[in-house]
Amino acid sequence: MSTSLLRGFVYKRKSSVLHRLDPRTKAIILISAVALIFTSVKVSFLLLLLFVSMFLAYVGRVLREWLHSLKSVFLFSIFIFVMNYLTVYNDKLLYSLLMALRFILLTSFFSIFFLTTNPDDFAQALLKVGVPYEYTLTFTMAIRFVPTLARDIQLIIDSQRSRGLELEKGNIITKVKNYIPILIPLMILEIRRSIMIAEALEARAFGAVRKRTFYRELHLSRIDIIIMTCTLVTVALILLLKPQWF
């Protein structure tokens, strides 16, 4: 279940205009989109943004994964709609619709960003804007170890089931208890693994010098700069002029 939600966010190596863009450019697009999503008060404009994101997903050749992430948050957005509808007094329908749409749009843009951005490049972009390397490394490692963790969980479940453990048996309390034989080995395994990773990092001179160099450096191409300026100018104009349809 949790891994199926991840499918809509995990980067896959592909070749498209969007994949080739610098992560900083994509980050600018993402931030602009988020700014528009939160300031706009027109359903029609948000729907337009949804079309924009669909266009981006198409250009980035990630339509199927994008749809998957939307599908997996669809139920939750209905929940948001209902909750808002029940708690808000003025303009109930408009307000709840806006909230639900905003949530879907956020998921949509973030999903496209992560689907088309190599985590390593993203980490380097973070580094360029001044995030310390320790933090960016933590981020890339977290992404790197998701599949490993999934495999560990599967192995542990297999080995406990072969000892007769039935996860789905019993009432809610026994069901929770059933997970103890899964969680304890998992925690111990992962703590051990993290100690091993720390040792491996140190053995490869992690933190030996303050200023590290990089094998691959990110460069803003001309297309990057054009797209960045276009996005920034358009968004700035919309935010400053606040046209009728916004």
Add this chain to the structure above:
Amino acid sequence: MDTRQCSVAELSRHVGIVFQNPDHQLFAETVEKEVAFALENFGFSRELIRKRTNWALKLMGLTMMRHRSPFTLSDGEKRRLAIACILAYDPEIIVFDEPTAGQDGLQKEKLGELIKLLLTQNKTIIVVTHDIEFVSERFKRVVVMSRGRIIADGHPREILTDEKLLISANLLPPQATQCAWELRGFNIPKNILYYYELKTRIVKILLGMMR
């Protein structure tokens, strides 16, 4: 029994798997409770659980450590504990996944003796391994797999002395066989598998030379 129709829990009553890494399954507070876990899952009576636990712990030489936490055991002891957990509920088929990995000579010997003992109790033992010596000394049937397919099935003598087959499966022959191949100029057959065979052949040659 159609294995496609059964749940894992149903099958596990008949098939015990000793996984490669004991860290994937140890979780209980004490060694004793770890062994009892499967027995409880299968709904054995308290008296039987006690009996079987004692028996399995004794068999694997863990009785002294029964009240210790599984996480304080050494790697070799953990492996033995993992085996005890399976033996305790007495499945008909026992699968060992790479049981000799990271074991010293003595432990390997003990494991071999245990498998021998289980075979005398009419159990089916399946061992997944890359340890050719262990296989050549201990087993009567070898199934060679490569790229997810079975490429040979038979007695170690025909399988482990077949040079072409071994190369295609990325395996080395047992040391006795290798030695026999090196000595091929001395009228030693290529299908030598055991050390005693090699020894008698060499002794014969030496005696012939002395005469």
